[in-house]
Amino acid sequence: MPATIRLPRACPGTMNARKLARMIETPDSFAPGVIPEPAASGPTWVCVVQDSRVLVLEDNGQLAPASLALTVFEAQAEKHYLGRLGTQPCWLLLAPPDAAAPPGLVWQGLRSLFATLDGAHLAVLTRALQIAEWSATHRYCGACGVATTEVTGERARACPQCGRTAYPRLSPAVMVLVTRGPELLLARGARFKVPIWSALAGFVEPGESLEDTIHREVREEVGIEISDLAYFGSQSWPFPHSLMVAFTARHAGGELQPDGDEIVEAGWFRPDALPALPTSASIARKLIDRLATDLRSGSARA
Numbered sequence: 001m002p003a004t005i006r007l008p009r010a011c012p013g014t015m016n017a018r019k020l021a022r023m024i025e026t027p028d029s030f031a032p033g034v035i036p037e038p039a040a041s042g043p044t045w046v047c048v049v050q051d052s053r054v055l056v057l058e059d060n061g062q063l064a065p066a067s068l069a070l071t072v073f074e075a076q077a078e079k080h081y082l083g084r085l086g087t088q089p090c091w092l093l094l095a096p097p098d099a100a101a102p103p104g105l106v107w108q109g110l111r112s113l114f115a116t117l118d119g120a121h122l123a124v125l126t127r128a129l130q131i132a133e134w135s136a137t138h139r140y141c142g143a144c145g146v147a148t149t150e151v152t153g154e155r156a157r158a159c160p161q162c163g164r165t166a167y168p169r170l171s172p173a174v175m176v177l178v179t180r181g182p183e184l185l186l187a188r189g190a191r192f193k194v195p196i197w198s199a200l201a202g203f204v205e206p207g208e209s210l211e212d213t214i215h216r217e218v219r220e221e222v223g224i225e226i227s228d229l230a231y232f233g234s235q236s237w238p239f240p241h242s243l244m245v246a247f248t249a250r251h252a253g254g255e256l257q258p259d260g261d262e263i264v265e266a267g268w269f270r271p272d273a274l275p276a277l278p279t280s281a282s283i284a285r286k287l288i289d290r291l292a293t294d295l296r297s298g299s300a301r302a
């Protein structure tokens with residue numbers, strides 16, 4: 001795993017921000033589950049996934065209707081119950097890799113649905129995509145190579161030969177937005193196709209606490225020291241299975257020296273003169289917006 005998270009791919013900058021859904025957050029009305037329950041008696045909601053892409057209507061980008069999805073794919077797809085949204089049972093159908101999209105439908109990436117799906121269903125879909133990715137990449141035991149089987153009653157796949165059990169994996173990552181007086185530290189990653197500026201971020205490495213990762217990443221990427229770490233929030237980020245944990249911090253010393261590898265530019269920005277920012281579906285944007293608002297109003301930590 002790379003030491004630094006690939007923020008550019010996770011933060012598309014080409015979408016119209018006015019059309020984007022609110023930040024991806026699981027709603028209180030969602031009750032996760034593995035086995036269908038009686039309370040899930042409403043109309044079925046289905047997402048059909050193939051290779052991290054979702055089946056949508058070609059003309060408007062909405063999810064394929066449940067009736068159509070079930071008619072076409074129920075017999076050939078791997079099914080996963082996700083839980084219920086209110087009374088609505090939510091299902092993932094994992095289509096075979098070579099299954100063609102029916103006429104009038106296409107396979108599209110999750111980002112295309114940021115603008116078309118409501119926030120609640122978008123959150124369920126991001127969960128579904130992580131389960132789909134895990135299931136598709138754990139068909140064989142990582143220890144002995146024998147085909148795994150689903151474990152009844154839990155989200156797991158087990159090896160019938162050596163007993164190894166594989167659960168959906170998460171890759172924890174941290175994000176930190178550093179302030180210096182009235183300014184925010186934003187950086188532009190090397191992999192951005194369009195120039196998007198965001199907070200610094202990176203994956204947690206074995207043996208590290210979240211705090212260790214933040215200090216290491218900030219030193220590696222821009223060469224400064226920080227202090228006063230404060231937890232801000234977290235977000236599941238399905239590209240493909242991150243848990244992003246966001247913090248704020250203060251500049252404690254040193255001049256910005258972008259590493260030139262992961263980070264090509266970094267700078268201190270006043271809240272009334274911010275550059276192009278990540279999508280509003282991301283916690284990165286929520287973090288930046290919140291601190292920028294606080295700095296404008298003078299309520300940020302001094």
Ligand SMILES: [Zn+2]
Nearest residue numbers: 141144159162
């Ligand atoms: Zn095995």
